Amino acid sequence: VVDAFLDEVRGRLGPQGVVTDPDVLRTHSVDWTGRWAGRTPAVLRPAGTAEVAEVVRSARRHAVALVPQGGRTGLVGGSVPLRGEVLVDLRRLDRLDPVDAAAGQVTVGAGVTLQRLQDHVAAAGWAFGVDIGARGTATLGGMVATNAGGNHVVRYGSMRHQVLGLEAVLGTGEVLAANLAGLVKDNTGFDLAGLLCGSEGTLGIVTAARLALVAPVAEAATALVGYRTIGDAVAAAATLRRAPDLHALELVLGPGLDLVAAHQQAPVPLAPTPPAALLVEVASSRAGSDLAAQLAAAVAGGPEPAGAAVATTAPDRARLWGWREAHPEVAAGLGIVHKADVTLPAAATARFLDEVPALVERCAPGATTLLYGHLGDGNLHVNVVGPDPDDDGPIDAVLDLVLALDGSVSAEHGIGTAKVAWLERQRGAVAVSAMAAVRRALDPDGVLNPAVLTPRT
Amino acid sequence: VVDAFLDEVRGRLGPQGVVTDPDVLRTHSVDWTGRWAGRTPAVLRPAGTAEVAEVVRSARRHAVALVPQGGRTGLVGGSVPLRGEVLVDLRRLDRLDPVDAAAGQVTVGAGVTLQRLQDHVAAAGWAFGVDIGARGTATLGGMVATNAGGNHVVRYGSMRHQVLGLEAVLGTGEVLAANLAGLVKDNTGFDLAGLLCGSEGTLGIVTAARLALVAPVAEAATALVGYRTIGDAVAAAATLRRAPDLHALELVLGPGLDLVAAHQQAPVPLAPTPPAALLVEVASSRAGSDLAAQLAAAVAGGPEPAGAAVATTAPDRARLWGWREAHPEVAAGLGIVHKADVTLPAAATARFLDEVPALVERCAPGATTLLYGHLGDGNLHVNVVGPDPDDDGPIDAVLDLVLALDGSVSAEHGIGTAKVAWLERQRGAVAVSAMAAVRRALDPDGVLNPAVLTPRT
Numbered sequence: 009v010v011d012a013f014l015d016e017v018r019g020r021l022g023p024q025g026v027v028t029d030p031d032v033l034r035t036h037s038v039d040w041t042g043r044w045a046g047r048t049p050a051v052l053r054p055a056g057t058a059e060v061a062e063v064v065r066s067a068r069r070h071a072v073a074l075v076p077q078g079g080r081t082g083l084v085g086g087s088v089p090l091r092g093e094v095l096v097d098l099r100r101l102d103r104l105d106p107v108d109a110a111a112g113q114v115t116v117g118a119g120v121t122l123q124r125l126q127d128h129v130a131a132a133g134w135a136f137g138v139d140i141g142a143r144g145t146a147t148l149g150g151m152v153a154t155n156a157g158g159n160h161v162v163r164y165g166s167m168r169h170q171v172l173g174l175e176a177v178l179g180t181g182e183v184l185a186a187n188l189a190g191l192v193k194d195n196t197g198f199d200l201a202g203l204l205c206g207s208e209g210t211l212g213i214v215t216a217a218r219l220a221l222v223a224p225v226a227e228a229a230t231a232l233v234g235y236r237t238i239g240d241a242v243a244a245a246a247t248l249r250r251a252p253d254l255h256a257l258e259l260v261l262g263p264g265l266d267l268v269a270a271h272q273q274a275p276v277p278l279a280p281t282p283p284a285a286l287l288v289e290v291a292s293s294r295a296g297s298d299l300a301a302q303l304a305a306a307v308a309g310g311p312e313p314a315g316a317a318v319a320t321t322a323p324d325r326a327r328l329w330g331w332r333e334a335h336p337e338v339a340a341g342l343g344i345v346h347k348a349d350v351t352l353p354a355a356a357t358a359r360f361l362d363e364v365p366a367l368v369e370r371c372a373p374g375a376t377t378l379l380y381g382h383l384g385d386g387n388l389h390v391n392v393v394g395p396d397p398d399d400d401g402p403i404d405a406v407l408d409l410v411l412a413l414d415g416s417v418s419a420e421h422g423i424g425t426a427k428v429a430w431l432e433r434q435r436g437a438v439a440v441s442a443m444a445a446v447r448r449a450l451d452p453d454g455v456l457n458p459a460v461l462t463p464r465t
Numbered sequence: 466v467v468d469a470f471l472d473e474v475r476g477r478l479g480p481q482g483v484v485t486d487p488d489v490l491r492t493h494s495v496d497w498t499g500r501w502a503g504r505t506p507a508v509l510r511p512a513g514t515a516e517v518a519e520v521v522r523s524a525r526r527h528a529v530a531l532v533p534q535g536g537r538t539g540l541v542g543g544s545v546p547l548r549g550e551v552l553v554d555l556r557r558l559d560r561l562d563p564v565d566a567a568a569g570q571v572t573v574g575a576g577v578t579l580q581r582l583q584d585h586v587a588a589a590g591w592a593f594g595v596d597i598g599a600r601g602t603a604t605l606g607g608m609v610a611t612n613a614g615g616n617h618v619v620r621y622g623s624m625r626h627q628v629l630g631l632e633a634v635l636g637t638g639e640v641l642a643a644n645l646a647g648l649v650k651d652n653t654g655f656d657l658a659g660l661l662c663g664s665e666g667t668l669g670i671v672t673a674a675r676l677a678l679v680a681p682v683a684e685a686a687t688a689l690v691g692y693r694t695i696g697d698a699v700a701a702a703a704t705l706r707r708a709p710d711l712h713a714l715e716l717v718l719g720p721g722l723d724l725v726a727a728h729q730q731a732p733v734p735l736a737p738t739p740p741a742a743l744l745v746e747v748a749s750s751r752a753g754s755d756l757a758a759q760l761a762a763a764v765a766g767g768p769e770p771a772g773a774a775v776a777t778t779a780p781d782r783a784r785l786w787g788w789r790e791a792h793p794e795v796a797a798g799l800g801i802v803h804k805a806d807v808t809l810p811a812a813a814t815a816r817f818l819d820e821v822p823a824l825v826e827r828c829a830p831g832a833t834t835l836l837y838g839h840l841g842d843g844n845l846h847v848n849v850v851g852p853d854p855d856d857d858g859p860i861d862a863v864l865d866l867v868l869a870l871d872g873s874v875s876a877e878h879g880i881g882t883a884k885v886a887w888l889e890r891q892r893g894a895v896a897v898s899a900m901a902a903v904r905r906a907l908d909p910d911g912v913l914n915p916a917v918l919t920p921r922t
Contacts, residue, residue: 110703110811111843155652168656169626182895191808192842194873195612195663196880196891197918198900199625202659206652223707246567250680252751294709294759302751351648354567385649386568416651423653434653438639442907443655449902461654 010049010094013070017052020062027051036077036095037088040145044085044425048075051095057175057183057215063096064213065181067455074455076209078150079121081142083349084424086208087150091459098149101215107132112221113172113190118149118214125219134221137164149214155206157420162384163255163291166420168205170219176204176212179451183215190218203446208422209457211450223293228255229300230289230325233307234282234314241284242358244310245383248288251306253299255291257384258332259284261361264378268334271341277317277331284361286383287332289325335380339391342376346403348390348410349421356413357386364406368392371402387419423461431461467506467551470527474509477519484508493534493552494545497602501542501882505532508552514632514640514672520553521670522638524912531912533666535607536578538599540806541881543665544607548916555606558672564589569678570629570647575606575671582676591678594621606671612663614877619841620712620748623877625662627676633661633669636908640672647675660903665879666914668907680750685712686757687746687782690764691739691771698741699815701767702840705745708763710756712748714841715789716741718818721835725791728798734774734788741818743840744789746782792837796848799833803860805847805867806878813870814843821863825849828859844876882916 018026027033028050038045052074054060067074073093080087089095103117107129114134116125122143126136140146140158150156152174157166164170173187186201187194204212235241241259248257262283265276278285290303300320307313319325339345352360361379368377375394381387392402407417407430417430432440444462448454454464475483484490485507495502509531511517524531530550537544546552560574564586571591573582579600583593597603597615607613609631614623621627630644643658644651661669692698698716705714717725719740722733735742747760757777764770776782796802809817818836825834832851838844849859864874864887874887889897901919905911911921 108812112706155656157650157652161650166650166652168659178895178899182898184895184899185893186896189810189871191810191873191876193614193618193623193808193839193844193876194891195614195623195877196873196875196884196888197896198664198668198903199612199659199662200896200899202625202656203903205656207655211655223709249569250750252680252749292709293707294762305751351650353646353648355565382650387650414646416648416653418653419648419650420652427653431653434651436642438635438641439643439654439657441639442635442641442657445906446655446660446903449906450899 009070010072013066013072014050016066017063021052021054021059025053025055025059027053036097039080039082039085039088041083044088044090046089047092048089048095049092051097053097053100055100057101057177060096060177060213060215061181061183064177064179064455068181068453071453072455073458075457076153076213078118078147079142079145081146082150082154082424083421084426086154086422086424086457086460090425093458096213098213098215099147101149103216104128107134107221108190111190113218114221115188115216115218116148117216118147120148122146122148122151129221130224133224135224136219137170137222138167148217152205152214152217153207153209154422157387159256159382161382162257164222168202171201171205171217172220173218174201174204174214175216176214178212179453179456184212188216188218208424208460210447210461211456213456225291226293226295227297227299228289228291228325229303229318229320230287230328231303231307231316231318232277232285232287232328232331233316234278234285235311236283236314238284238361239358240311241286244286246354247310248286248306249384251290253290253292253302254384256287256289258287258381259383260287260332260335260380264335264380265331267338268331271334271338272330278315282314287328332380335378336391339378339393342393344393344397346392346395348403348406349419350388350390350407350410351386351416351419352388352410353414354386356415357383360388360409360413363409364390367405367409368402371405372399375402425459428461428463466527467529470523470529471507473523473527474520478509478511478516482510482512482516484510493554496537496539496542496545498540501545501547503546504549505546505552506549508554510554510557512557514558514634517553517634517670517672518638518640521634521636521912525638525910528910529912530915532914533610533670535575535604536599536602538603539607539611539881540878541883543611543879543881543914543917547882550915553670555670556604558606560673561585564591564678565647568647570675571678572645572673572675573605574673575604577605579603579605579608586678587681590681592681593676594627594679595624605674609662609671609674610664610666611879614844616713616839618839619714621679625659628658628662628674629677630675631658631661631671632673633671635669636910636913641669645673645675665881665917667904667918668913670913682748683750683752684754684756685746685748685782686760686775686777687744687785688760688764688773688775689734689742689744689785689788690773691735691742692768693740693771695741695818696815697768698743701743703811704767705743705763706841708747710747710749710759711841713744713746715744715838716840717744717789717792717837721792721837722788724795725788728791728795729787735772739771744785789837792835793848796835796850799850801850801854803849803852805860805863806876807845807847807864807867808843808873808876809845809867810871811843813872814840817866817870820866821847824862824866825859828862829856832859880918885918885920888918
C-alpha cells in the first residue's frame with residue numbers, strides 16, 4: 009500500500025519530493041529531545057501548497073497516514089512517526105513575502121524558521137510578538153499548528169493572537185485560504201484560522217500564515233524584585249499584571265536562585281536570597297520614557313519588596329534575565345529532569361507553589377524540585393530531579409494537583425502523543441467528543457497525525 | 466410536532482418557561498431595525514444552563530428548530546424566527562460573578578447586558594475592552610455569539626479577544642465547558658471557545674462566558690486631524706496604527722463633516738473643511754503622562770496635517786467625537802439609508818474611498834454617499850441615501866468592489882440571514898463546506914439557527 013502511494017507521489021512531486029535514504033529517515037523520525045522516536049518509510053518534501061494537496065489526496069486514496077513536520081522542536085511527540093506514518097517535511101515551503109508596512113503584517117510559508125522571520129521583519133522596522141528559544145530551528149508552520157507561546161505572551165499573546173489568516177491543506181485534500189489578506193475585522197462565519205492554530209496538524213497541514221507584526225522595542229527596564237514570601241510575590245504579580253507597558257513577568261524562588269548562583273559562581277543580586285522573586289520587564293516602542301521610574305511605581309503598588317536589582321541597558325538586562333533563564337540548565341546539571349509545563353488560575357497559584365515541594369517529596373523522597381516560569385500568564389514550569397528516568401509518579405502527582413486546582417496540564421507545549429491520557433480529564437468528555445467530531449468533519453479518512461490529540465483508530 | 470415539543474418543555478421548565486402570548490411573540494419576532502421579521506409559535510425562557518440543555522435535547526427529539534435570542538440588536542437578521550422557529554430567550558441567564566481581581570477576569574451569564582457588565586466591573590476598578598452603542602440592550606451571549614466589535618478594536622480587539630472561556634449547550638444537547646477557569650495559557654487541543662465565538666448560534670447556545678478585563682482609562686487625548694487628500698489620511702493612519710497607547714483611529718471625509726456642521730449648526734473645527742480627517746485618540750491607564758504631546762508626536766510622524774483640533778478633557782473629547790458619531794444620524798436625516806459595513810486591506814483603502822462615490826453615482830445618479838468608519842482596523846461604513854428602499858444595486862456594487870479588493874463584506878455585523886448570499890464569494894467554497902461540515906459535527910440534527918450562515922435544509 010505504501011509503495012503504491014509513494015510511487016504515485018513520486019510521479020507528482022518528482023524524485024526529489026520522496027526521500028527514502030535510511031539516514032534521512034532516521035534523523036527525521038526522532039525529535040530533538042530524543043525521547044520520542046518512531047520509524048517511517050519515507051520523508052516527502054513538497055515544494056509548495058499544490059504539492060502538499062497532491063500528497064494529502066494521494067494519502068486518502070491509499071489510506072496512508074501522514075505526520076506533518078517542521079523543525080521537530082516540539083516537546084510532546086507530535087511530529088514524529090510513532091505509528092510508522094509517512095512524514096511530510098514542510099521546510100521547502102519557504103515563502104517570505106515583503107512586509108506590508110501599511111498593515112503591519114507579513115505572509116510567511118510554513119517552512120520559514122522563526123529566526124529568519126525575525127531578521128526579515130527587523131530589517132523592515134518591525135518585530136514579531138512571539139519569541140522562543142528554538143527560534144533558529146522551529147518553523148512558523150509548526151509554531152502555528154502548536155500555538156506556540158514563550159516569554160512575551162503577557163504582552164502580545166501566543167501564536168493564535170498573531171495569526172490573522174492562514175492557508176492549509178485540510179484532511180479532505182482541499183486547500184483552505186482563510187483571510188490571507190490579513191483583515192483585522194472579517195466577521196463572516198467561523199474563525200477557521202483560529203481553529204487550525206493549535207490543532208497540532210490534525211485538521212489540516214498549515215502551508216502559510218498571515219501574521220500580525222508589532223512595533224519593535226526602543227527602550228526597556230528590567231528588575232529582579234525579591235519578596236518576603238511566595239504569597240507576597242504572587243500578590244505582587246496580580247498588581248504588576250496591570251502595569252502599563254508590561255513586557256515580561258517571571259517567577260523564580262530562593263532555592264533556584266541559590267542553585268543558579270552556585271552554577272554561575274556569582275552572588276544572588278538580592279542579599280539575603282529572598283524566598284521568591286519576580287523578574288519584571290517594561291518596554292516601550294518609543295524612546296524617552298522613564299521606564300525605570302515607571303517600573304518602580306508599578307512595583308510600589310504591590311506588597312513591599314525585599315530588595316530589587318534594576319537594569320536598563322541591554323547587557324545589564326541580559327544579566328538579570330540570566331537568573332531566570334539558567335534554571336533549565338541548572339536543573340539538567342543535577343540529573344535527569346522530569347518536567348511539567350502547567351498553568352494555574354491566579355487564585356490558586358500560591359497554594360500550588362506551596363504544596364508542590366512536599367507533594368514531590370512524598371512521591372520521591374530526597375528529590376530536588378525547581379519551580380519557576382511565566383507567572384504573568386499563570387504558566388509555571390516544574391522541574392524534578394531525583395526519580396528514575398521512567399518514574400512518572402511525581403509529575404503525575406503534580407498534574408493531578410493542577411487539575412484539582414482548575415489549572416491546565418499543558419500550558420504551551422500541547423498534547424501531542426505524550427499527554428493524550430490527560431486530555432479528557434483536562435477538557436471533559438463533551439469537549440473531547442466535540443474535538444473528535446470536528447476532526448472527522450475536516451479529515452474524514454483520518455490521514456493527518458492519527459496518533460495525536462484524539463487518536464484515530 | 467411543535468405542540469408535543471412545547472408540552473415536553475413546559476413539563477421541564479414549568480409554565481413560566483414557555484410563553485405563547487401573541488403580543489410577546491410578535492415583539493420577539495422582529496429585530497430592532499424592523500427590517501427582519503418572522504413568526505414563532507413560542508418564546509422559551511430557560512432559567513439556567515441545565516434548562517437550555519433540556520430545550521435543545523427536546524428539540525432534537527421532536528425535530529424542532531430553535532433560534533437563540535438575546536437583546537435583538539443585531540443587524541443581519543440572525544436572531545429572529547424567519548422560518549417559524551421556536552425562540553430561546555436567554556435573558557434569564559443573568560449570572561454576574563464577582564470580579565476575579567487576581568486574574569482580571571469575570572464570569573458572566575449570556576443574558577447580562579453590556580451596560581450591566583460595564584457598571585459591575587467599573588465598580589471593581591476594571592473596564593471591559595468592547596463597547597458598542599447598543600450597550601443597554603445587547604447581551605453578552607449575543608455579543609460572544611456574533612463576535613461584536615466597536616470603537617476600540619484597534620486597542621483591545623473584538624469580543625473573541627476578550628473571551629477566555631465559555632459555557633455553551635451544543636447542538637447535540639451536551640453542555641460544553643471550555644476554559645471557564647479563564648486560563649490565559651491552556652494549550653490542550655482545539656480552541657472551542659474561539660470557534661463558538663462568532664458562530665452566530667449555529668454550533669451551540671452560549672450560556673456563559675469568562676471574559677478578560679482591562680485597566681480603566683485614566684487619561685486620554687483626542688484630536689481631529691485634517692489632511693489635504695484622502696491618500697494622506699490613509700497614509701497617516703498607517704503610521705498612527707503603530708502609535709503607543711492608540712485607543713481609537715476613525716476616518717471622516719469633508720462632505721460628511723460639512724453635513725454634520727449643518728446638522729449641528731456649528732462650524733467644522735478645521736477651516737477650511739479638509740477632504741479627509743482622522744479622529745485619533747490615545748489613552749493610558751496611568752495618570753501623569755503628557756498624552757497630548759504624545760499624540761502630536763505620533764501625528765508628526767505622518768504626512769503633514771491640514772489643521773488639527775485637540776482635546777484632553779472629557780467634554781471637549783466628547784465634542785470632537787461628535788464629528789464622527791453624528792454621521793449615522795445625519796445620514797438618516799437625509800432619507801432611507803442603504804448601509805454596507807466592510808473591511809478593506811490597508812493597501813486598498815485609498816482606492817476604495819476614491820472609487821466608491823463614482824460607483825454609487827453610476828448605479829444611482831444623484832444619490833448621496835457618506836463614507837466613514839474605524840479606519841484603524843480597516844473597517845469602513847458606507848451610507849447611501851437616494852435609491853429606493855428595495856434597490857440593493859448600489860450596495861451590491863460596493864460589495865463587489867470590496868471583494869475585488871480582497872476586503873470583507875461584513876466587518877463586524879456577521880452574516881446572519883441577510884448576507885448568506887455573499888458568504889461563499891467571501892470565504893470560498895472550501896471554507897464554506899468546512900463550516901458546514903463542522904456545523905453538522907456539533908449540531909447533527911440541524912436544530913440551531915437553521916437559516917443562518919450556512920443554511921440547513
